[in-house]
Amino acid sequence: MPNAGLIGSDRHWPVYKVVFSVYTLGCKLNQLETEAIIDSFSRQGFSYASWEDKSMEPSILVINTCTVTSMAEQKARRVIRKALREHPEVCLIVTGCYAQLETGALAAMGADSSGKRSGRFFVIPGDSKDRLLDLPGFLVKNLTKYLQNSSVPSVILCASVRDYFDITTENEDDQSFRFRPENFASHSRAFLKIQDGCDRSCAYCRVSIARGKNRSLGVKEALEELLSLERRGFAELVLTGVNISQYRDSDMALPGLLDFLLSNTGSIRLRLSSLEPEGFSEPDGFGAVLSNKRIRPHFHLSLQSASPKILEKMGRPYTPEDIERIVTLLREIREDPFIACDIIAGFPGESPGEFEKTYQFCEKAGFAWIHVFPFSPRPGTAAYNFPEKPSEKDTAQRVELLMELARKGRREYISRWEGKEVEAVVEAGDAVAKACVPGVSENYLKLCINCGDQPLPAPGSLVFCRIIGEQGRFDAAAELLGMGP
Numbered sequence: 001m002p003n004a005g006l007i008g009s010d011r012h013w014p015v016y017k018v019v020f021s022v023y024t025l026g027c028k029l030n031q032l033e034t035e036a037i038i039d040s041f042s043r044q045g046f047s048y049a050s051w052e053d054k055s056m057e058p059s060i061l062v063i064n065t066c067t068v069t070s071m072a073e074q075k076a077r078r079v080i081r082k083a084l085r086e087h088p089e090v091c092l093i094v095t096g097c098y099a100q101l102e103t104g105a106l107a108a109m110g111a112d113s114s115g116k117r118s119g120r121f122f123v124i125p126g127d128s129k130d131r132l133l134d135l136p137g138f139l140v141k142n143l144t145k146y147l148q149n150s151s152v153p154s155v156i157l158c159a160s161v162r163d164y165f166d167i168t169t170e171n172e173d174d175q176s177f178r179f180r181p182e183n184f185a186s187h188s189r190a191f192l193k194i195q196d197g198c199d200r201s202c203a204y205c206r207v208s209i210a211r212g213k214n215r216s217l218g219v220k221e222a223l224e225e226l227l228s229l230e231r232r233g234f235a236e237l238v239l240t241g242v243n244i245s246q247y248r249d250s251d252m253a254l255p256g257l258l259d260f261l262l263s264n265t266g267s268i269r270l271r272l273s274s275l276e277p278e279g280f281s282e283p284d285g286f287g288a289v290l291s292n293k294r295i296r297p298h299f300h301l302s303l304q305s306a307s308p309k310i311l312e313k314m315g316r317p318y319t320p321e322d323i324e325r326i327v328t329l330l331r332e333i334r335e336d337p338f339i340a341c342d343i344i345a346g347f348p349g350e351s352p353g354e355f356e357k358t359y360q361f362c363e364k365a366g367f368a369w370i371h372v373f374p375f376s377p378r379p380g381t382a383a384y385n386f387p388e389k390p391s392e393k394d395t396a397q398r399v400e401l402l403m404e405l406a407r408k409g410r411r412e413y414i415s416r417w418e419g420k421e422v423e424a425v426v427e428a429g430d431a432v433a434k435a436c437v438p439g440v441s442e443n444y445l446k447l448c449i450n451c452g453d454q455p456l457p458a459p460g461s462l463v464f465c466r467i468i469g470e471q472g473r474f475d476a477a478a479e480l481l482g483m484g485p
Helices: 028-043 070-086 097-101 103-110 131-142 154-167 207-211 219-231 254-263 277-281 286-290 308-314 320-333 352-365 392-417
Strands: 019-024 060-065 091-096 121-123 190-193 236-240 269-272 298-304 338-345 369-374 421-426 436-441 446-450 462-471 474-483
Touching: 019 028, 028 060, 028 131, 028 190, 028 236, 060 070, 060 097, 070 091, 070 097, 070 103, 091 097, 091 154, 097 103, 097 207, 103 121, 121 154, 131 154, 190 219, 219 254, 254 269, 254 286, 269 298, 277 286, 277 298, 277 320, 286 320, 298 308, 298 320, 308 352, 320 338, 320 352, 338 352, 338 392, 352 392, 369 392, 392 462, 392 474, 421 446, 421 474, 436 462, 436 474, 446 462
Parallel strands: 019 060, 060 091, 091 121, 190 236, 236 269, 298 338, 338 369, 446 474
Antiparallel strands: 421 436, 421 462, 436 446, 462 474
């Protein structure tokens, strides 16, 4: 991920020579939890370097893993092996969902040929990830004389990390919502975790096994955090979780939470992460609150398939007709919103005819983007041993067909927005070209914003701009019209 430089920070803390870095795989929830870990280390005085920054040699590396697909796990293993090879003295900490489900297998990666495990390699299960938030304070307390004078010798640093994990234990109370960074190193928009876990056991999903049952942040706590972020000048907040459609605080579901947050804040915009179709069946009316102009017109639906047969095998509690109704609703309440979806290609039992149903549905729906996954059999899930798996060749062809449709949908969506005015949040990073800064529009287009003779707006700023057309590695070019409130 790019190093955005601690958005929202006043940087009023000591800075030591001990450098740390974090590599993140997976979802926005993992990204948020990484931000909290970075914030915790930074506030205790450790120096942050992005993973790509080769100018500083790190002393502590954290790898936050994902288990959603076998490819994510393979990538995690590659990153771990590379870190062990290229940083022989570093303290390497592996955590996240993959570490939750395969603690022993990952721990063995730190052993030598005789089976002796390294004293600098630590695997922390995902449900104990919050322990990393207190590690920096422990290190400062126990290594003060080294930190104040010079960098800490690797052997002493790793011994102190080992001492911390040896003497601290998992808190019996749920610690899911401790991840609330005050500053963001890699994002110009704030994130808030409002939900964790999932009460469904979809046939293909391992994340619900790793994250556990659904639990939610209280509405009053969510509002308190949102007000704090708004006071500090954040223009936009992304509400995230494993399945935010399952949000519950007493009798309040996600629509009620959104209405409560909007009614008690002044200007901060809200963006929703992935939505499950089940959320639209709430009796208190999801559509009404989504029509609010402070909700970003960007909706990512967890569809997975549009074949009734495959949806039933997946254990998904909706029909293609339900999705069609939701897409129609979203387009009725918002002007041409960015609607995307997830699709799994090559699920067991997906014949060419069943795949064609999904393809035709997506083509008719006109999604602005399709996030396509090839089916990945996950150990411990019902679908792991399902028969009738399509061949890898057939699955790859289906993935490519859907990706072509996704690219076509993106181009057509951008074309429809040419000449229209949008709000955007300026992203962190260097100007792309003279007087041109990166940004994300309200409808989730990656923009290269031409500022002309105007001063370059700071990262995190809310701006008004007009979309001009497609632009290279960005979705579109835009021209700056003015600054937001």
